[in-house]
Amino acid sequence: MLEAGAPLGQSGDGEGRGSLDGASSHVLSRRQLLMGAGSGAAVLGAGKLFGGGLDRLVAERARHIRQSATRTIVVGFVGPQTGALADFATSNNFAISAVRATSGFSKGFRTGGQHYDLQIISVDTQSNPNRASEVAKDLVLNRGADILIASSTPETDNPVAQFCEVEGVPCVSTVVPWESWYAGLGGNPLKPTQKFDYNVAFFFGLPQFGDTFIPMWKRISTNKVVAEMFPNDADGNAFRAGFPPQIKAAGYTPVDGGAYPDGTANYTSMISKFKSHDCEVYVNCPLPPDFNTFWKQAAQQGFKPKIATVAKVLLFPADVKALGPLVNNIATDAWWSPFAPYKSSLTGQTAAGLALEYQQKTGQQWTQAIGSTYAAFEVAFDALAKASDPRDRAEVAANLQKMKIESINGVLDFTKGPAPGVALIPAAGVQWKRGRKGKFTDFPWAMFVVDNSDAPAWPINGDLEPTNP
Amino acid sequence: MTYANALVQGLLLGGLFALFACGLSLMFGVMEVINLAHGDIAVAAAYLAVVLVPLTHIPAVWIFVLVVPAFMVGGYFGQRLLIQRSLDEGPVTTLLVTFGLSVVLENVLLEVFTGNDQSLNIGSLVSGSFSVRGVILPYLSIMILGAALVALAAVQFFLSRTKTGRMVRAVADDREAAQLVGADYRHLFGIAAALASGTVALAGLALSMYTTVNPNTGPSYLLYGFAAVVIGGLGSLWGTLLGGMVLGVAMTMGSLVDPDFGAMLPYLVFLAVLAFRPRGLFPKKAIA
Numbered sequence: 093m094l095e096a097g098a099p100l101g102q103s104g105d106g107e108g109r110g111s112l113d114g115a116s117s118h119v120l121s122r123r124q125l126l127m128g129a130g131s132g133a134a135v136l137g138a139g140k141l142f143g144g145g146l147d148r149l150v151a152e153r154a155r156h157i158r159q160s161a162t163r164t165i166v167v168g169f170v171g172p173q174t175g176a177l178a179d180f181a182t183s184n185n186f187a188i189s190a191v192r193a194t195s196g197f198s199k200g201f202r203t204g205g206q207h208y209d210l211q212i213i214s215v216d217t218q219s220n221p222n223r224a225s226e227v228a229k230d231l232v233l234n235r236g237a238d239i240l241i242a243s244s245t246p247e248t249d250n251p252v253a254q255f256c257e258v259e260g261v262p263c264v265s266t267v268v269p270w271e272s273w274y275a276g277l278g279g280n281p282l283k284p285t286q287k288f289d290y291n292v293a294f295f296f297g298l299p300q301f302g303d304t305f306i307p308m309w310k311r312i313s314t315n316k317v318v319a320e321m322f323p324n325d326a327d328g329n330a331f332r333a334g335f336p337p338q339i340k341a342a343g344y345t346p347v348d349g350g351a352y353p354d355g356t357a358n359y360t361s362m363i364s365k366f367k368s369h370d371c372e373v374y375v376n377c378p379l380p381p382d383f384n385t386f387w388k389q390a391a392q393q394g395f396k397p398k399i400a401t402v403a404k405v406l407l408f409p410a411d412v413k414a415l416g417p418l419v420n421n422i423a424t425d426a427w428w429s430p431f432a433p434y435k436s437s438l439t440g441q442t443a444a445g446l447a448l449e450y451q452q453k454t455g456q457q458w459t460q461a462i463g464s465t466y467a468a469f470e471v472a473f474d475a476l477a478k479a480s481d482p483r484d485r486a487e488v489a490a491n492l493q494k495m496k497i498e499s500i501n502g503v504l505d506f507t508k509g510p511a512p513g514v515a516l517i518p519a520a521g522v523q524w525k526r527g528r529k530g531k532f533t534d535f536p537w538a539m540f541v542v543d544n545s546d547a548p549a550w551p552i553n554g555d556l557e558p559t560n561p
Numbered sequence: 562m563t564y565a566n567a568l569v570q571g572l573l574l575g576g577l578f579a580l581f582a583c584g585l586s587l588m589f590g591v592m593e594v595i596n597l598a599h600g601d602i603a604v605a606a607a608y609l610a611v612v613l614v615p616l617t618h619i620p621a622v623w624i625f626v627l628v629v630p631a632f633m634v635g636g637y638f639g640q641r642l643l644i645q646r647s648l649d650e651g652p653v654t655t656l657l658v659t660f661g662l663s664v665v666l667e668n669v670l671l672e673v674f675t676g677n678d679q680s681l682n683i684g685s686l687v688s689g690s691f692s693v694r695g696v697i698l699p700y701l702s703i704m705i706l707g708a709a710l711v712a713l714a715a716v717q718f719f720l721s722r723t724k725t726g727r728m729v730r731a732v733a734d735d736r737e738a739a740q741l742v743g744a745d746y747r748h749l750f751g752i753a754a755a756l757a758s759g760t761v762a763l764a765g766l767a768l769s770m771y772t773t774v775n776p777n778t779g780p781s782y783l784l785y786g787f788a789a790v791v792i793g794g795l796g797s798l799w800g801t802l803l804g805g806m807v808l809g810v811a812m813t814m815g816s817l818v819d820p821d822f823g824a825m826l827p828y829l830v831f832l833a834v835l836a837f838r839p840r841g842l843f844p845k846k847a848i849a
Contacts, residue, residue, distance in 0.1 A: 175774065178676040200753035219676060324821060352820035355781055357577075357772070358809070360570040361823065364563045381678050385772035391688030392699035393566075414680040415775050418688060 175219025250276030283510030428463030569749030575806030590796030600779030603765030636758020706753025
């Protein structure tokens with residue numbers, strides 16, 4: 093019994109532990125209960141002298157603990173702190189500590205004539221979907237979570253969302269293409285009419301990759317032949333099905349490099365194919381190590397597309413560091429940056445202010461996951477604070493569904509989405525270039541906004557340059 | 562031209578696989594240990610290099626000067642303190658111990674370095690190449706093949722030309738007889754493990770230049786190493802180079818048909834060799 097109650101996962105840094113210690117007064121009250129029960133059992137073992145009296149004692153203690161716990165709302169956060177997806181989560185601990193420092197989260201809120209404290213418990217999926225499901229279950233059943241937030245890829249978000257829909261727990265997902273998330277819940281992204289009561293998500297949709305990439309291709313003079321490197325996995329096959337029609341409509345000719353298995357060690361045949369078709373545009377959605385291998389071999393074997401737009405890789409500085417100088421002028425998509433004109437609904441802090449705080453506190457280069465993680469907490473806070481009873485899961489979930497909020501990740505409108513419960517955010521075209529003076533660009537390699545076709549509010553701060561001149 | 566190029570890339574790739582296979586072959590040839598942690602040891606070496614390069618300011622290409630000796634020492638003591646004990650318990654225990662070592666290594670790396678992909682950055686060398694009649698020869702691949710040739714030649718020289726090397730072979734051939742003439746087989750096993758560990762450390766460095774590594778990369782390259790050993794012939798050092806090259810060529814030529822076929826063909830070759838020449842293409846009774 094004690095094992096079942098023990099925390100399954102926790103974030104690695106001091107902040108995460110802080111949350112657990114913080115949780116102790118409320119969630120661990122359960123532990124006190126168990127300890128009470130344990131000592132009770134010991135007494136019982138000594139003899140059944142106390143009989144029903146002890147049971148009553150335990151029950152009273154439990155009620156007392158429950159009463160004091162009702163005033164604390166627990167927000168559970170599920171992310172891939174370690175494992176293959178850890179790149180996505182490097183800034184999560186910071187984002188969570190920034191959220192905790194806001195007055196809304198540190199002081200709590202008042203609604204329905206009652207004051208509520210807020211608590212954040214952050215847990216790690218180890219990049220494993222099965223574990224994501226387990227930790228979600230643990231958060232809700234054992235640690236009293238009233239609302240869950242899941243961030244970073246379908247491998248993290250889908251198991252959590254599925255669990256929440258079944259259990260009737262409000263859940264906010266982000267950094268997941270909405271189609272994957274929607275399909276994961278059992279909906280059909282092609283006919284998105286089904287409504288999921290307890291789940292909402294905010295992020296891009298698959299067509300937005302094209303909406304971001306194609307305007308950049310158009311600005312570089314090429315022969316309009318596009319090399320497609322799509323692996324034989326879920327994302328790769330989704331791109332293979334959805335991307336070519338969009339490319340052809342824009343007047344480009346796709347050349348499919350073939351459905352290669354993840355982890356391929358040598359890309360000679362694909363590179364030969366791209367070279368023989370004289371591809372001058374390159375697009376992909378590989379696993380990061382595979383792109384690293386491919387791009388090195390492409391450089392060795394003389395495949396030098398004029399414009400390379402990549403999805404799923406080079407989203408974060410760590411990925412870029414592993415590739416080194418070969419990363420110069422590769423373009424990708426961004427969902428958040430310090431350059432975006434967004435503000436926190438909790439404090440009014442700007443995106444730039446938040447990114448600067450991250451850099452000063454951690455000494456690390458900003459990453460775009462800071463904004464999405466922070467914004468997910470804004471969404472959760474708004475839904476809770478506007479409920480007459482924040483412990484009423486149905487009411488909180490209904491608040492999520494009808495929310496429109498100006499967050500640090502832009503306007504999130506869950507009422508208008510391409511599917512029920514989806515808020516689309518714009519994607520900006522960015523390129524990795526050598527850093528230059530500036531708060532957010534003074535690094536060996538920095539992300540510059542070069543195209544804002546899909547995100548007109550983002551100011552452009554770099555020139556779109558050919559990946560290979 | 563496409564075919565010639567794919568053939569050459571495959572042969573060059575064989576160098577990387579041979580580096581992985583060499584140590585496996587040695588461990589099996591000398592003490593009949595199948596080391597399931599082999600791939601993870603390579604990855605651990607890559608991580609050590611990733612840490613050492615910025616600390617020591619030694620260029621990544623030369624970092625093997627520190628990493629390989631460190632792993633040879635580690636290999637010797639790993640053999641004496643861990644593998645030898647399990648060897649005394651029988652072959653299944655050894656298999657389980659190396660499997661356990663693999664799990665422990667992967668998780669320690671995950672804990673210390675997170676799951677981020679790491680790569681040894683060798684600057685412009687990574688993208689450089691020259692071409693001969695349309696066949697592309699990347700500097701990095703040539704360097705890796707060169708390292709494999711040097712490593713194999715060095716191990717070969719050690720085993721056939723030095724006194725200790727000859728004793729290692731004697732112990733491998735007939736342990737009791739070698740012990741009768743005073744060979745300390747535990748020490749000699751340790752030396753063989755040091756050589757295996759040194760070559761696989763080199764493989765790990767090569768791998769982290771060729772692509773990226775993360776804590777879970779090891780097992781897939783362990784498989785390539787195994788396949789190369791089986792194709793080349795168990796216990797045969799130069800056979801592993803040939804085995805690696807057969808694998809590499811099967812991979813690149815198969816990919817010309819279809820990328821999935823490129824992933825499958827090496828294992829079809831592997832199965833065919835097992836079925837028709839179970840002792841490999843270059844079988845040897847003893848090592849070297």
